[in-house]
Amino acid sequence: AQKITQTQPGMFVQEKEAVTLDCTYDTSDQSYGLFWYKQPSSGEMIFLIYQGSYDEQNATEGRYSLNFQKARKSANLVISASQLGDSAMYFCAMREDNAGNMLTFGGGTRLMVKP
Amino acid sequence: NAGVTQTPKFRILKIGQSMTLQCTQDMNHNYMYWYRQDPGMGLKLIYYSVGAGITDKGEVPNGYNVSRSTTEDFPLRLELAAPSQTSVYFCASEGSGFYNSPLHFGNGTRLTVT
Numbered sequence: 341a342q343k344i345t346q347t348q349p350g351m352f353v354q355e356k357e358a359v360t361l362d363c364t365y366d367t368s369d370q371s372y373g374l375f376w377y378k379q380p381s382s383g384e385m386i387f388l389i390y391q392g393s394y395d396e397q398n399a400t401e402g403r404y405s406l407n408f409q410k411a412r413k414s415a416n417l418v419i420s421a422s423q424l425g426d427s428a429m430y431f432c433a434m435r436e437d438n439a440g441n442m443l444t445f446g447g448g449t450r451l452m453v454k455p
Numbered sequence: 456n457a458g459v460t461q462t463p464k465f466r467i468l469k470i471g472q473s474m475t476l477q478c479t480q481d482m483n484h485n486y487m488y489w490y491r492q493d494p495g496m497g498l499k500l501i502y503y504s505v506g507a508g509i510t511d512k513g514e515v516p517n518g519y520n521v522s523r524s525t526t527e528d529f530p531l532r533l534e535l536a537a538p539s540q541t542s543v544y545f546c547a548s549e550g551s552g553f554y555n556s557p558l559h560f561g562n563g564t565r566l567t568v569t
Contacts, residue, residue, distance in 0.1 A: 344497075373554040385498075385545060385560035392555050431497055435554040442513065443488070443547075443558050445497035 342366065344432050344446035352452050353422045360407070361417040361449045363432030369393075371437035374415040376406070379429040379448070388430075391415055419451075427453045457481050461546050461561035468536040468568045476531040476564050478546030486549050487529040488558065489513075489521065491542040498545060504529055505552060536568045 345364045353359035365374065376388040391399045391406045399406040407416040419426055432446040462477045480487065485506045490498040490513075500513030504523040518540060520532040529548075533540060543565050547558040 371554055373556075375557055377560075383543065383565075384562045385547075387557040387559070390555065390557055435556075437554045441552055441554050442500055442503065445490075445499075447497045448495075 343444045344434055346432055346446040346449050348449045350450040355453055355455050356421055358420045361430050363415045365413050365434050367436050369436040369438045373435045375433045376417045377431045422453045424453050459546055459548055459559055459561035461564050465565045472536050473534045476544055478529045479527050480548040484548035484550045486552050488547045489531045490545045493542050538568050541568045
C-alpha cells in the first residue's frame with residue numbers, strides 16, 4: 341500500500357488566488373512527521389513546511405499552511421496568494437518514528453500558476 | 456555554508472560502465488541518504504547511513520553500493536550501469552535522526568545510461 345498519496349498529478353491556479361494540494365498518508369505509528377517539499381524546474385528540493393503528529397495547531401510558514409486532519413490522515417498544503425514563482429512540483433513526505441525515520445515521498449503534484 | 460554538495464551535476468554512461476556519485480556535507484550531520492527520482496515520480500530511497508562506518512539498504516538498493524568512511528562523505532557507487540539506472544540522484548543529510556527533522560538535499564546528479 342502507498343504510504344503517501346497525492347491524487348492530483350497537475351493543477352492550475354490563477355495568480356494571486358489560493359490553492360490546496362492534497363496529501364493523504366497511511367501509518368499505524370503514533371509518532372510521525374509530515375513534510376512538504378517544492379521542486380522547481382531547476383531541480384533542487386526545497387523544504388517548505390513541517391507538521392508533527394502531536395501538533396494540535398496547523399503549521400504555517402509565510403504563504404504556506406498545512407491543513408492537518410489527523411483522523412482523516414490528510415495533510416493538505418495551502419498556498420495563499422499564488423505567485424508565478426510557485427509553479428513547480430510539490431511533494432508530500434512522511435517520517436515514521438517506528439520505521440527507522442526514513443523519509444517516504446508521494447508521487448508529487450505539478451502546480452502551474454497562470455498570469 | 457555549502458550544505459550538501461553533489462558532484463557531478465550531469466553524467467552520461469555507457470551500459471556496463473561504472474561510476475561514483477560524490478556527496479559531501481559540512482553540517483556535521485550523522486544521517487545521510489541517497490535517493491533516486493525517475494521522470495515524473497517521487498523520490499525513492501536507495502541507501503542510508505546513520506553514521507561513519509554504518510550503512511543500510513533502502514527501498515531500491517540493487518545495482519548500487521555505498522560507503523561511509525567519514526561523517527562528511529557518502530559516495531554512491533554504480534557498478535555495471537544499466538538503462539534502468541537513468542535517473543536523477545539526490546543526496547540528503549540531517550542531524551538528529553528524529554521524525555520531526557527535515558532532510559537537507561543536494562542539487563542532484565542527472566545520470567543517463569545509454
